[in-house]
Amino acid sequence: xxxxxxxxxxxxxxxxxxxxxxxxxxxxxxxxxxxxxxxxxxxxxxxxxxxxxxxxxxxxxxxxxxxxxxxxxxxxxxxxxxxxxxxxxxxxxxxxxxxxxx
Amino acid sequence: xxxxxxxxxxxxxxxxxxxxxxxxxxxxxxxxxxxxxxxxxxxxxxxxxxxxxxxxxxxxxxxxxxxxxxxxxxxxxxxxxxxxxxxxxxxxxxxxxxxxxxxxxxxxxxxxxxxxxxxxxxxxxxxxxxxxxxxxxxxxxxxxxxxxxxxxxxxxxxxxxxxxxxxxxxxxxxxxxxxxxxxxxxxxxxxxxxxxxxxxxxxxxxxxxxxxxx
Numbered sequence: 421x422x423x424x425x426x427x428x429x430x431x432x433x434x435x436x437x438x439x440x441x442x443x444x445x446x447x448x449x450x451x452x453x454x455x456x457x458x459x460x461x462x463x464x465x466x467x468x469x470x471x472x473x474x475x476x477x478x479x480x481x482x483x484x485x486x487x488x489x490x491x492x493x494x495x496x497x498x499x500x501x502x503x504x505x506x507x508x509x510x511x512x513x514x515x516x517x518x519x520x521x522x
Numbered sequence: 523x524x525x526x527x528x529x530x531x532x533x534x535x536x537x538x539x540x541x542x543x544x545x546x547x548x549x550x551x552x553x554x555x556x557x558x559x560x561x562x563x564x565x566x567x568x569x570x571x572x573x574x575x576x577x578x579x580x581x582x583x584x585x586x587x588x589x590x591x592x593x594x595x596x597x598x599x600x601x602x603x604x605x606x607x608x609x610x611x612x613x614x615x616x617x618x619x620x621x622x623x624x625x626x627x628x629x630x631x632x633x634x635x636x637x638x639x640x641x642x643x644x645x646x647x648x649x650x651x652x653x654x655x656x657x658x659x660x661x662x663x664x665x666x667x668x669x670x671x672x673x674x675x676x677x678x679x680x681x682x683x684x685x686x687x688x689x690x691x692x693x694x695x696x697x698x699x700x701x702x703x704x705x706x707x708x709x710x711x712x713x714x715x716x717x718x719x720x721x722x723x724x725x726x727x728x729x730x731x732x733x734x735x736x
Contacts, residue, residue, distance in 0.1 A: 424651065431650050431729070432643065438731035500731050510650065510729045512657045514719045515664065 430503045431510070437499035444493040451486040455479060529728050533645055534599070535561060536724065541599045546591070560596060571596070649722050650729075656718035663712045670705040677701055 458479040465472050535557055542553035559581055560574050571593065578589045677698040684691045 424654065427654065428647055428651060432647060434729065434731065435643075435646065438728070441731065507730065509654060509657055511726050512660070512719070513723070514657075514660045514716045 427506065427509070431506055433499050434503035434506060437496040437503070440496040441493060441500065444489050444496065448486065448489045448493060451482050451489060454482045455486065458482060529646065531561075532724060532728075533649075536649075536721075537599045537645070538596065540721075541595050542592070545595045545598075556592065646725070649725060652718055653722040653725065656715040656722075659711060659715035660719065663708055663715065667705065667708050667712050670701060670708060674698065674701050674705055 458475050462472050462475045462479065465475075467476075538557045538560060539550070539553045542548055542556050543550060546553070548556070556578075559577055562577070574596065575589060575593055578584070578592055579586075677694060681691065681694045681698055684694060
């Protein structure tokens with residue numbers, strides 16, 4: 421018998437991490453798209469052009485958000501890996517018993 | 523819809539099916555049909571219950587009392603209340619009452635106790651714990667039950683090979699009966715563990731997560 425409290429705590433951490441990872445992946449994609457769009461706009465106008473500094477500031481902000489999302493995703497993935505030991509127990513299917521009492 | 527929403531909806535459905543099975547009581551397929559009816563008419567926790575009441579009324583042709591009973595169960599599941607489970611001898615389901623033509627749908631009456639809130643997280647953990655205990659039971663009991671089955675089969679062969687007037691026959695039969703009682707007790711727990719494993723299988727995809735295939 422495993423230590424139920426510790427096991428359940430890890431299952432709860434795992435569920436939270438899975439939820440975080442699923443939430444973060446589209447946010448990261450969104451931030452990447454935003455960055456790509458800002459880079460394109462800056463590239464079109466040229467770095468020295470009027471208005472480019474505003475895009476660059478936005479790009480810096482988007483980059484900072486991306487960093488935060490990426491760090492949070494890495495933390496969630498680390499927890500998911502750490503708690504992978506829970507899976508065999510949770511996915512155990514039992515087996516067929518023939519129910520024949522002889 | 524996010525993972526949390528999916529999990530919450532699934533949890534709500536499972537709890538509703540279980541509550542309907544136990545509280546009404548009805549068979550699994552009937553409980554599932556009722557739960558689908560409830561969900562089809564949009565009763566995730568916290569939403570308006572009038573369409574569900576009306577759908578139950580129209581679809582089942584049951585009496586207002588029966589509809590109210592189902593609504594109380596739905597509300598208890600939604601609010602996390604545990605209603606008393608019927609005694610075993612009253613667990614036989616009465617025939618579905620017929621609605622009288624002149625009966626009207628009664629207004630909603632809140633006669634139940636204030637809700638005792640449980641978070642989704644607590645409920646999921648309760649199910650995980652049930653599954654974990656079922657796994658432990660299964661792992662401990664499966665070899666025992668298998669051994670007992672082999673023993674029973676051996677005894678049965680021995681019994682059938684004895685002549686009716688054999689001195690050993692009563693002894694072998696008594697031994698078989700004793701072995702059968704032991705097998706029954708352990709097999710019952712094993713079957714219950716197996717039922718829990720099946721009933722909580724739906725949790726697995728949520729627990730595996732996005733890294734499962736890596």
